[in-house]
Amino acid sequence: MPDRYAVIGNPVAHSKSPLIHAAFARATGQAMSYERLLAPLDGFAAAAKRFASEGGMGLNVTAPFKLDAFALATEKSARARSAGACNTLAWRGSHWFGDNTDGAGLIHDLMHNLGVAISGRDVLIFGAGGAARGILGPLLAETPRRVVVVNRTQSKADELAAHFAAHGNIAATPTGALGGGRFDIVINATSIGLQDTDGAGVWAAGVFAPGALAYDLVYADAPTPFARWASANGAARTADGLGMLIEQAAESFLLWRGVRPDSRPLFPLLRPV
Ligand code: ATR
Numbered sequence: 001m002p003d004r005y006a007v008i009g010n011p012v013a014h015s016k017s018p019l020i021h022a023a024f025a026r027a028t029g030q031a032m033s034y035e036r037l038l039a040p041l042d043g044f045a046a047a048a049k050r051f052a053s054e055g056g057m058g059l060n061v062t063a064p065f066k067l068d069a070f071a072l073a074t075e076k077s078a079r080a081r082s083a084g085a086c087n088t089l090a091w092r093g094s095h096w097f098g099d100n101t102d103g104a105g106l107i108h109d110l111m112h113n114l115g116v117a118i119s120g121r122d123v124l125i126f127g128a129g130g131a132a133r134g135i136l137g138p139l140l141a142e143t144p145r146r147v148v149v150v151n152r153t154q155s156k157a158d159e160l161a162a163h164f165a166a167h168g169n170i171a172a173t174p175t176g177a178l179g180g181g182r183f184d185i186v187i188n189a190t191s192i193g194l195q196d197t198d199g200a201g202v203w204a205a206g207v208f209a210p211g212a213l214a215y216d217l218v219y220a221d222a223p224t225p226f227a228r229w230a231s232a233n234g235a236a237r238t239a240d241g242l243g244m245l246i247e248q249a250a251e252s253f254l255l256w257r258g259v260r261p262d263s264r265p266l267f268p269l270l271r272p273v
Helices: 017-028 044-053 066-072 078-083 102-113 130-141 154-163 225-232 242-257 266-270
Strands: 003-009 032-038 056-061 088-091 096-099 122-126 146-150 170-172 183-188 208-216 237-239
Touching: 003 017, 003 044, 017 032, 017 242, 017 266, 044 056, 044 066, 056 066, 056 242, 066 096, 066 130, 078 096, 078 102, 078 130, 088 242, 102 130, 102 208, 102 242, 122 130, 130 146, 130 154, 146 154, 154 170, 208 225, 225 237, 242 266
Parallel strands: 003 032, 003 056, 122 146, 122 183, 146 170, 183 208, 208 237
Antiparallel strands: 056 088, 088 096
């Protein structure tokens, strides 16, 4: 019997994780199966428990269960604690170990796939929810010159900046108070919808330094609204979160199997040209 893994979520039918991990398993010669697990909205812990009792060894956790996974894991990595959420669980024989590979996935995509230096650079983040919190620890560990957080609800940006103040140079600034500041990396961590093509007053114009990258944490087959807005407002280049999705999976695979698969073959597989 191959070792069992799954992605758990609600909904989960759309998840690309089974495809990604099957490819990783083939490429690294690991005997493992990987399935989709649909859990009821109020039934995450019970579903995870059942999976472990049936021999399940690891879970990727997607919306809306990342906080439930954090609560369930009795042992957690430092990056999971800094994110306050878990996207990866590993069964340790008697309990779940919780990790968060989202931030590491983003950093890997930025530095290795997109060739973007973070150290010494100015970074702007739109959004102060779970997605923003999940990336801030790994981002600050790469010693950017400064990280500025802009959010619709200012108090949430202030809380986030205070939470990470010990990890680096981070500030929360109202959209209108950016004061002409220019940034090398501008990250969209909001869930501003398709209809808000002007960025709902949060995506501030005039923020892109020469050569700047605009990075959307979400991914889509067509350019995202944020990518379109950024291109129209001076970003030299744009990227969506497909690379982050692939790299967070590679980090999870490393935690489970002790080997980091080559992620490059996944890009043409998930985004055929
Ligand atoms: P996630 O886990 O994806 O980060 P979240 O915690 O609900 O989800 O956070 C969503 C983010 O998108 C927040 O920064 C939110 O701003 P608020 O903190 O002010 O709620 C932002 N967001 C969502 N819809 C928005 C909108 N229509 N206009 C502006 N900001 C929006």
